[in-house]
Amino acid sequence: MDRRTLLRATVAGAGGLALPFTAWSAAYAAPAQNAAGPYGALQAADANGIQLPAGFTSTVVARSRQTVPGTSYVWHDAPDGGAVIPNGTGWIYVSNAETSSGSGGGASRLVFDASGTVVGASRILSGTNNNCAGGKTPWNTWLSCEEISLGRVWETYPLGGTAVARPAMGRFKHEAAAADPVRRVIYLTEDETNGKFYRFVPTTWGDLSSGTLQVMVAGTATSGSFTWANVPDPDGSPTTTRSQVSGAKSFNGGEGCHYADDTVWFTTKGDNRVWQVNLAGNTYELAYDDNLVSPGTAPLTGVDNITGSTAGDLYVAEDGGNMEICLITPDDKISVFLRITGQSSSEITGPAFTPAGNRLYFSSQRGTTGASSGGITYCVTGPFRT
Template identity: 50%
Template sequence: MLPSTPLRASAVVAVGTLWQGTARAGAGPYGPLLPPNGDGLALPEGFTSRIVARSGRKVAGLKWHAAPAGGACFPDGDGWIYVSNSKVPLLGGASALCFGANGTVIEAYRVLPGTTLNSAGGATPWNTWLSCEETESGRVFECDPYGERAARPRLAMGRFRHQAVACDPERQVVYLTEDEPDGCFYRFRPRDWADLTEGALEVLTTGGAWRAVPHPAAPVEPTRFQVPDALRFDGAGGCHYADGICSFTTRGDGRVWSYSAGTGRLETVRDVDHLSGSGRRFVAQDGGSMEISVITRAGEVAPFARLEGHGHSEPAGPAFSPDGARLYFSSQRGRTGARAGTDGHTFEVTGPFRA
């Protein structure tokens, strides 16, 4: 395992691939940031923003949830849908914004009610949203972004402090991260792909093998302690799969890990080129910077957007619309920084994004 110099990050959006971790500081491909606009968002020339939803205020008839967190976009005819988690206790869950072809919000609705501390998650290849509870016996809920089917818990995927998930359609497995200082890295092998009701939950061990978790749905027997030689990670966060590589971060030590599904090799990433694939790499950084950064193919990192006046918040849920023309993300606690997230802002940025 290789050492790395950390760039702390809390969430990642990728078009084609993902990067979260070490990179060199440099000038970005979009140029310097201009002074903050009326939304308090500093962007490069040619880009504009708008606030599409605010916590506690109605959007298309729905009162937008507090503490907007992880999110993803889904196609919807000529338009698209942005789903956002709510990281609050007991009343968390997830909501959706439905956009028309011209970008107008035409509908908003809940896709998951009454769950707790829904932080991150991930989209599936069959266009559902996996919303994860970040609690000691948290669950994964499979949600319908289109609002036609009720969300369902997928208990076979384990009860632990879930953070993020990533689907590997080639091997038909789902990778899961755990936000504990001694957490684990898991994979779920469903009995039938695209049906997450039943299957085997496995944990990566110190020897590099995957071992079955005996009681994944046990509410009081911690999942991470059920396999004695499970490999430990310090607060795993964002997770993404592309081109045979599952990448995930550990926020406790600021590392990004790369797991090769083909070879079983696990290492920390030091070179941005190690993550293959084409497209843009954007990372939402916490730790006081309140920036969405872009990481170039040359391995340089530069701010793409900076929130001013949101110093006690954190950016979350970055995702591109299906056509890649609009970037969505939230300021979880907004300008007031209220811990309850009652001033959360959800943004849309448009402009000359590059492929």
């Protein structure tokens, strides 16, 4: 029985319950290697310049500095990290603006009805700087993270409410966040060449106003065991958070972060790697390394945002590279899922699936112009496996 068969058998046997760690640790035996994709070869570019497998289609849902169709709201520049949040009648796609406070930094939302039609759009965070990635919470808020020195995590309320800073989550060059409802913590990445991997332990789950910031402590190898240590001074001044704990493991440019079933994955752009942290066993390993791929050349470079599908596949977006979203399956195979043509001066950001798993949203941060004002946000529909 291969790992995907094992994965599906475990899910079926659990009657739809969350997949246990033992199955996931068996399903992902990193690092991933080249293989044909589960959806077949890419077709010629469509009218939007996107190459997709047969049966998939793309649409443009918003463009920077243009009014979102069906609304009066002008979409923000430089769309970056994103997530989908259900709202009872449809869903909301939230998107960060990776620009300065004076140029519209913050985050916005697109509101969709049950058919996937935009029925609203609005700002949910303003006056912040370089909001790059982030993560959604189980209580349907969006954590928008500032990628600046002493940057903050802002908890925003796409379903209604006023955004608030969460300084207890640390002041550093934030990237992404991923919530773990089992251990009741939030994992955080740091975009520095010697960045660290953190977790925030709230005093009360569901309330991020207070808690303990911890950092991963491990050796220098690409796999092994780890522990967590408290960061003494989360405000990062005068000593940066990444410099406060002896033995804290360094990662070269932390980017996207995704949690599912006792496992958290995060990417590092400085060395084109995807890391897998096995939380029940307190071990870590490589899920992908572009220097360890065979046969042929590595398909994924400029690793950045990451998300997961209902089938357990990982989707990793490129910052540059060939402007691709690559797919890593639970049986350790990597392939190209889509490619954006004619936008070589941009990057792909904010991939996120709807709860049903049949729509994938993402953005090209600078579009065809190569400028922040040229951002484009897309939706891809098709026969995604679930």
